[in-house]
Amino acid sequence: MNPAPTIGVIALSGELDIGRRAEMQEALRLPAAHGAMLIDLSAVVYADSSILAELLRFRAEADRRQVRLALLITSRQLSRLVEYAGLSEAFAIFDARGAALSYLGETPA
C-alpha cells in the first residue's frame, strides 16, 4: 500500500490584484518535498484575474510533477471570479479545509 502523500500548504490573504502579482508569483512556487498541495485562499477578500494566471501556472507545474492540488476558497467574490472565467472544472475546489485535506490525503490510484 502506498503511503498517503505529505501535504504542503500555501496561504494567501487580503486583496490579490495586479499590484501584488510579483508577490503571488513568489508565493506560488511548488516546493520539492510534497506529494500534495493545498492553496489556502480562505483569507482572500478580493481577487482579480491576476491570481487565475498564477494558479494555472502552478497547476501546470504540479501536473508535470504529479503533485495533487486543491484550492480552498470561501469568498463568494473569488468563487464567482473562477466561475466567470470558466475555470470551475480546472481545479479541485473546496469550501471547507477538512474536505480539501481529505481529498489530498487520499492515495492516488
Place this chain on the structure above:
Amino acid sequence: MTGQSELRINRRARGDAARPLRHALSAFMKAKEVEPDSVDDIVTAVGEALANAIEHAYSDGDNGKVELFARLDAGGTVVIEVSDQGAFIERGQRQGRGYGLQIVRRIARWVSIDTSSGTTVSMIFDAPDAESFRDVKAPNLER
C-alpha cells in the same frame, strides 16, 4: 435609489492604484444601497478593467493616469467608464492572461471599448438596490 449620482476619481496608473479605486466604487454603490451581491460582481468586473488600464501603463512605461467614472441611475442601472492614456491590450494575448475581458462580459449587460484616444472601457450593469431586492425576496403575504 433615487435620482442620479456620479463618482469620478483618478489615480496615477501604478500597481497600487486599483485598490483605492475599487474601494471608492464599492463605497459609492453601498451608500446608494445597491444590493451587496451586485456590488461584488460590479467591483469584480471593474477591477478587471482597472487591471488592464494599469497594465497599459506598465507596458508603455509612461505611468499615466487611470480614471474611473460611475453613474447610478434611478432605474437600477450603473454606468461605468474606465479610461487611460495607453493602447488597449487584450490580456488574452499573453500567456494565461485571457480572462479579464471575458469576466467583464459575463457580468456587464453591455461593454464597449473605445481606443480612439487612449482607451475607454464603458460598461453598463443592472444593479437592483437593496430595497427592491428585499421586495423581490419577501413578497407581501398579507391578504
